[in-house]
Structure formats: structure tokens, C-alpha cells
Amino acid sequence: MASNYPLPSKASLVQQYVGKTLKEIPLPAAVIDIAAVKRNCQRMSDAVKELGFDFMLLVNAHKTTEIARLQIGDDPEEVRVLVTTLSEAENMLPLLLDYQKDGKQVNLLYGVPLPPSQIEQIANISRILGRRGGSVRLLVEHTSQIPLVQQIARLSGYPIYVYINVTVGGEYSGEVSGVRPGSQEFQDLFSQIERIILLEGPISLAFPGFYCHLDHGLDIFEPSHDFDAPRSIRPFSTQLSGLLTASPVQNIRFSINATTAISHLSDILSNESEDEQMRERVEALRGTLEAVSVSQADNFIEVRDSIYPITDLNTLAKKAVLGLDRAPGQDLDDVALTILTEVCCVYEGRREGDVLPEEQEGALIALGSCTLGQEPSRHYNGYGLVSQWGMHHEMRGLLDSFSGFQVARVDLQCGVLVWDGPVDLIQPLHLGQRLRVYPNDAAEASESFGWYFVVDSSRLGREDEIVDIFVRWRS
Incomplete structure (x- = not known):
């Protein structure tokens, strides 16, 4: 039965992508930290x-x-x-x-x-x-x-x-x-x-x-x-x-x-x-x-x-409720799946002012409900969380696991980012910037992709390099 649903071979994908970095692969992409x-x-x-x-x-x-x-x-x-x-x-x-x-x-x-x-x-x-x-x-x-x-x-x-x-x-x-x-x-x-x-x-x-x-x-x-x-x-x-x-x-x-x-x-x-x-x-x-x-x-x-x-954000939410979460940001190290996407519109004017939601919107990303799901997490009221990867300043330890840019609203293909954290720590975003999003439900998010781009965060200095391709089976 599996042969009725062909996918690209692992060998061909490895030849195309292994050795490249996350800044060079096509978007959107499912990324696994091995x-x-x-x-x-x-x-x-x-x-x-x-x-x-x-x-x-x-x-x-x-x-x-x-x-x-x-x-x-x-x-x-x-x-x-x-x-x-x-x-x-x-x-x-x-x-x-x-x-x-x-x-x-x-x-x-x-x-x-x-x-x-x-x-x-x-x-x-x-x-x-x-x-x-x-x-x-x-x-x-x-x-x-x-x-x-x-x-x-x-x-x-x-x-x-x-x-x-x-x-x-x-x-x-x-x-x-x-x-x-x-x-x-x-x-x-x-x-x-x-x-x-x-x-x-x-x-x-x-x-x-x-x-x-x-x-x-x-x-x-x-x-x-x-x-x-x-x-x-x-x-x-x-x-x-x-x-x-x-x-x-x-x-x-x-x-x-x-x-x-x-x-x-x-x-x-x-x-x-x-x-x-x-x-x-x-x-x-x-x-x-x-x-x-x-x-x-x-x-x-x-x-x-x-x-x-x-792992995914739902798992971290359960740990947080149980009082098992670690120091700010550290639990995110356990989340192996991120979805790589890009900024397709920046709302600079909306970042001005106080903490009203409509004034904290940062950008539109090319990732929506078909990947991130139809319902937000009840733990932090978002559809996904943007990682600190690629940001101008590392804020690890300053924000808890669910702070930062969150995917606050989605349609089928796009999502709006909203900053949830101290206003003075808002990170600047620019058109075309690549972002990695932690999904609430890793299994649901994975269904949109035929394979994972595999990176290895333990390779210091080469964390963004593609080291393997894992081809997903068709259901």
C-alpha cells in the first residue's frame, strides 16, 4: 500500500540539501533538531x-x-x-x-x-x-x-x-x-x-x-x-x-x-x-x-x-501547569520541531505605544492554520511561538518559555505576529526575514510536510547546517 503514495527518495533530497544551511533551503520547511x-x-x-x-x-x-x-x-x-x-x-x-x-x-x-x-x-x-x-x-x-x-x-x-x-x-x-x-x-x-x-x-x-x-x-x-x-x-x-x-x-x-x-x-x-x-x-x-x-x-x-x-508547546504547557518547567527559555530546548517560514509584511507603526494587542503586532508570516491548526493554545492563547533563532539580540533568560513573538491570529496560509513581553525588548523584524516557529501540536504541524530538514544544535558553530533528511511516510 505504501508504494501507491510515492515521495522523493531520501538519496535525492540528501544530495540536494545536506551541507546547506537553514538560510538556503526552500520555505516553508519542517526542521528537526536531532x-x-x-x-x-x-x-x-x-x-x-x-x-x-x-x-x-x-x-x-x-x-x-x-x-x-x-x-x-x-x-x-x-x-x-x-x-x-x-x-x-x-x-x-x-x-x-x-x-x-x-x-x-x-x-x-x-x-x-x-x-x-x-x-x-x-x-x-x-x-x-x-x-x-x-x-x-x-x-x-x-x-x-x-x-x-x-x-x-x-x-x-x-x-x-x-x-x-x-x-x-x-x-x-x-x-x-x-x-x-x-x-x-x-x-x-x-x-x-x-x-x-x-x-x-x-x-x-x-x-x-x-x-x-x-x-x-x-x-x-x-x-x-x-x-x-x-x-x-x-x-x-x-x-x-x-x-x-x-x-x-x-x-x-x-x-x-x-x-x-x-x-x-x-x-x-x-x-x-x-x-x-x-x-x-x-x-x-x-x-x-x-x-x-x-x-x-x-x-x-x-x-x-x-x-x-x-515534543511541542502543548507538552511544555502541561509541564508548566504541573510546576515542572525549568528556567526561562530552557524548556524550549526540548522542542525538536520548528517550522521555518519568512516575514512577508512588517507592521512597524503597530509596534508603537503601550501594550494594547493591536499596537504590538509585528509582522505577517507565510504560515497559517493549515499547519498551525484552527484553535489557539488555552495556556498562552497563541497558535505558535517564534524562536529566538535569527533575532538581533539573544533574550534567553529574559523571557519565559511562552514570551516573545506569538502567532496571534491565523487564516489558512498566513499568521499575524504579536509581541508578548516587555515593550522595551521588542525585536525589530524585516521583510523576508526567516523565522522558526514552535508549533502547539507537532504531529498536526508535521502533516503539512513530506520530509524534515535535520539540523544538530550540538554542533557548535554549525547549528544551522543540514546534516540529514528524514522522509515522512504517507498515512
């Missing part, structure tokens, strides 16, 4: 090992082989990958086969409830991975899906592993699928899986455990909710406690998403907030983790996250 990606991946790896959890990586935010390899690491005990499209699965196959050749166990989870139209494609992927001992894992939440799983197993010649997709949140949890533990539907589904395994053994299917997804980022954009620290912790704790009490069997795997929380969990647990509700949430989370540590002789906790390799 030094930041490596730091983010290492931070996640260290956190998961410290907690004793297994880790499942996602590739849907960046859709590149190169970043996926950094997520997996140099010498993994096991490679666990979640894909959200079959295009991602097919594009991951060459990398997964490389790890299999090195003797690594590979498990690929298709994180979408099983669509009947994709049975043959899934069976082919299962056949390819199964030849070397790998497995394909699927989500089921209704008994009608089990015959489809058995059909895939027959076509591929290898057993399919199924997670029961469960819902543990309430009405406003953000869950859109899943079966509630204890319900009749749950009991019927579990009984059917159990019966097949008892009658057939692991010929057609195996049952590793339960899958759950609560959206940690829901509240930051929901008009009906205020995003606050207690609410941000709750999804992580709810998934753990809900699955621990829901399982009717032992020796089972619980798969949960852990956006933001997992890589900063030790910081969250040591948070001595003065807010009573926050303290209660942290204490509840400590208690849940203690229960997990007691039960891990019988159960396995598998956590997953998608945005952490490239």
Missing part, C-alpha cells in the same frame, strides 16, 4: 527503566524510520511498537526485520479496533513478522470481532495476539471506544477468548492482556474544562487503578498511554504543591504505583507515548 530528539528519547528510556515498566513506542507523530530507531534504542530487550495506520506498519517492517535479524523479539500492535476491510493486509504483516518469531497484536472490544481475528490467523499461518480494549473513565474521559469491565459485553468477550484458547490452544489467538487509552491532553483545549495539575495526573492514575481491579486473571499485561506523565513521574511524585487537590492526586498516584509494584510479580505494565521524541 540533538533534542536524542535527549528526549534518552529521558524516556531512563524513566521507564527506573519505574520497571515495559515501553511501547508510537510513530504516528513523526512517521519516520530514523526517529523510530532512536526511540527503540541501541540494544533493546524487546521491540514493542504501536501503529495507528497500516501504512505505518508497512513502513516499519524493514526496521523491525533488522531487529529480528539481530535476535530481538518484535511485537507490533495495531492500535485501532479491527476493520474487516484490512484483514488481508494484516495477515500479510503477521506472516512476515511471524516467520522470525514476531507477532501482530490487535484490539478487540466485541465478540463479533473474534471471527475476524481467527480468519487473519488462518490466512497468515501464525496466531494473533488480542488485547481487550477497555474503558475505565467516566462520561468526560475522552474515550471513544472500549468495553467496560464487569459489563455483560465484557464477560461475553472474555469468555469467548478463553473458550477458544482452551479448545484450540494458541493456534489462532493468544491473549496478552488489556489495553486502555485516556487522553491526557484533552483538557488543555476543551472549552468546558480548565486545564489544571490535578486533572492532568488523573488519566495516568485512573488507567492503572482501573485495569488492576478489572482483570479477572493474573499474569496479564496492562497497556496504558502515559503522555507527559511518565518521563516526569519522579518530579510529579516529589511535587510539594500547596494546592490541596493536587496533593490528594499525587498521594492517590503514589498509592496506585505501590499497588502496581506489589502486583508486578503477576502483572506487567506497558506504557506508551507518541509526542515525546519531538
Whole structure:
């Protein structure tokens, strides 16, 4: 399927652009700082090992082989990958086969409830991975899906592993699928899986455990909710406690998403907030983790996250609410993706006067809602933040992470910059000036581009030089 959507080859793009600088490449451009990606991946790896959890990586935010390899690491005990499209699965196959050749166990989870139209494609992927001992894992939440799983197993010649997709949140949890533990539907589904395994053994299917997804980022954009620290912790704790009490069997795997929380969990647990509700949430989370540590002789906790390799302003906003932000400007070092654009009109007269928004507008840039999204961040009320790259004066340490020129208004293709900071620190802009914009949502911003221009901020004096090209897969 991936071959139906051709992109320029990496070799041709490397030949054209590697060795050039950010001042020489065509605009707009998606730029990845590989030094930041490596730091983010290492931070996640260290956190998961410290907690004793297994880790499942996602590739849907960046859709590149190169970043996926950094997520997996140099010498993994096991490679666990979640894909959200079959295009991602097919594009991951060459990398997964490389790890299999090195003797690594590979498990690929298709994180979408099983669509009947994709049975043959899934069976082919299962056949390819199964030849070397790998497995394909699927989500089921209704008994009608089990015959489809058995059909895939027959076509591929290898057993399919199924997670029961469960819902543990309430009405406003953000869950859109899943079966509630204890319900009749749950009991019927579990009984059917159990019966097949008892009658057939692991010929057609195996049952590793339960899958759950609560959206940690829901509240930051929901008009009906205020995003606050207690609410941000709750999804992580709810998934753990809900699955621990829901399982009717032992020796089972619980798969949960852990956006933001997992890589900063030790910081969250040591948070001595003065807010009573926050303290209660942290204490509840400590208690849940203690229960997990007691039960891990019988159960396995598998956590997953998608945005952490490239990070974005939404992630920083959550950290700020949790009180985990660092010194002014330093958190932006973790944001690996910027969008390179240019000034196409300067509003010099509008920078005069006081602090009224209409008098702080600085420029029009050739970047709009098709890349930066339709809704502003509720944390700082902008669509993106202009980095200090290329500015006349370095203001690092003088402004916090969300100060400076912000993209305050957008139409489809253009955005208006507004200065949010001390008036005496406003930076002069000029027509044609290249700017790098941090997006609120890195995954959404990336969708507008076929490849990333890769730079390396650790190469002092050559930070703007293109060192590689990462071609994105088509969805």
C-alpha cells in the first residue's frame, strides 16, 4: 500500500540539501533538531527503566524510520511498537526485520479496533513478522470481532495476539471506544477468548492482556474544562487503578498511554504543591504505583507515548501547569520541531505605544492554520511561538518559555505576529526575514510536510547546517 503514495527518495533530497544551511533551503520547511530528539528519547528510556515498566513506542507523530530507531534504542530487550495506520506498519517492517535479524523479539500492535476491510493486509504483516518469531497484536472490544481475528490467523499461518480494549473513565474521559469491565459485553468477550484458547490452544489467538487509552491532553483545549495539575495526573492514575481491579486473571499485561506523565513521574511524585487537590492526586498516584509494584510479580505494565521524541508547546504547557518547567527559555530546548517560514509584511507603526494587542503586532508570516491548526493554545492563547533563532539580540533568560513573538491570529496560509513581553525588548523584524516557529501540536504541524530538514544544535558553530533528511511516510 505504501508504494501507491510515492515521495522523493531520501538519496535525492540528501544530495540536494545536506551541507546547506537553514538560510538556503526552500520555505516553508519542517526542521528537526536531532540533538533534542536524542535527549528526549534518552529521558524516556531512563524513566521507564527506573519505574520497571515495559515501553511501547508510537510513530504516528513523526512517521519516520530514523526517529523510530532512536526511540527503540541501541540494544533493546524487546521491540514493542504501536501503529495507528497500516501504512505505518508497512513502513516499519524493514526496521523491525533488522531487529529480528539481530535476535530481538518484535511485537507490533495495531492500535485501532479491527476493520474487516484490512484483514488481508494484516495477515500479510503477521506472516512476515511471524516467520522470525514476531507477532501482530490487535484490539478487540466485541465478540463479533473474534471471527475476524481467527480468519487473519488462518490466512497468515501464525496466531494473533488480542488485547481487550477497555474503558475505565467516566462520561468526560475522552474515550471513544472500549468495553467496560464487569459489563455483560465484557464477560461475553472474555469468555469467548478463553473458550477458544482452551479448545484450540494458541493456534489462532493468544491473549496478552488489556489495553486502555485516556487522553491526557484533552483538557488543555476543551472549552468546558480548565486545564489544571490535578486533572492532568488523573488519566495516568485512573488507567492503572482501573485495569488492576478489572482483570479477572493474573499474569496479564496492562497497556496504558502515559503522555507527559511518565518521563516526569519522579518530579510529579516529589511535587510539594500547596494546592490541596493536587496533593490528594499525587498521594492517590503514589498509592496506585505501590499497588502496581506489589502486583508486578503477576502483572506487567506497558506504557506508551507518541509526542515525546519531538515534543511541542502543548507538552511544555502541561509541564508548566504541573510546576515542572525549568528556567526561562530552557524548556524550549526540548522542542525538536520548528517550522521555518519568512516575514512577508512588517507592521512597524503597530509596534508603537503601550501594550494594547493591536499596537504590538509585528509582522505577517507565510504560515497559517493549515499547519498551525484552527484553535489557539488555552495556556498562552497563541497558535505558535517564534524562536529566538535569527533575532538581533539573544533574550534567553529574559523571557519565559511562552514570551516573545506569538502567532496571534491565523487564516489558512498566513499568521499575524504579536509581541508578548516587555515593550522595551521588542525585536525589530524585516521583510523576508526567516523565522522558526514552535508549533502547539507537532504531529498536526508535521502533516503539512513530506520530509524534515535535520539540523544538530550540538554542533557548535554549525547549528544551522543540514546534516540529514528524514522522509515522512504517507498515512
